[in-house]
Amino acid sequence: MKYRAIIKKTDGWWIGWLVDLPGVNAQERTREELLESLRQGARDMLSLDxxxxxxxxxTTIDIPMPEWVGGCA
Known part of the structure; x- marks a missing residue:
């Protein structure tokens, strides 16, 4: 399975989170360590019973599109 990750480097740390699995996030010194931590977090999250x-x-709920999205709909 593939999940979307937002990652960035800030103040010497790589930080990131999985868009599709809320609650899976990580902070590591290298990009490779961050990606592995996100993979492990996803495995842990998906293995929970x-x-x-x-x-x-x-149920589902309808959330209005934020104004900052503009014409990207």
Whole structure:
């Protein structure tokens, strides 16, 4: 599987997060270490067994496009 990652170097550190898996983020000294940490975070997140509790509901919600997006829709 492929997941989108936002990565950047700031103040001597590489930081990043996975757009498609909220909660998976990392900070490392090198780009390669960062990418490996993000991979491991994704593996950990996807291996969690999160039971669907009785009475729970799954739904979708509509979020308006932010103004800064402009004509990119």
């Amino acid at each position: 999160v039971p669907f509790e009785p009475g729970g509901q799954m």
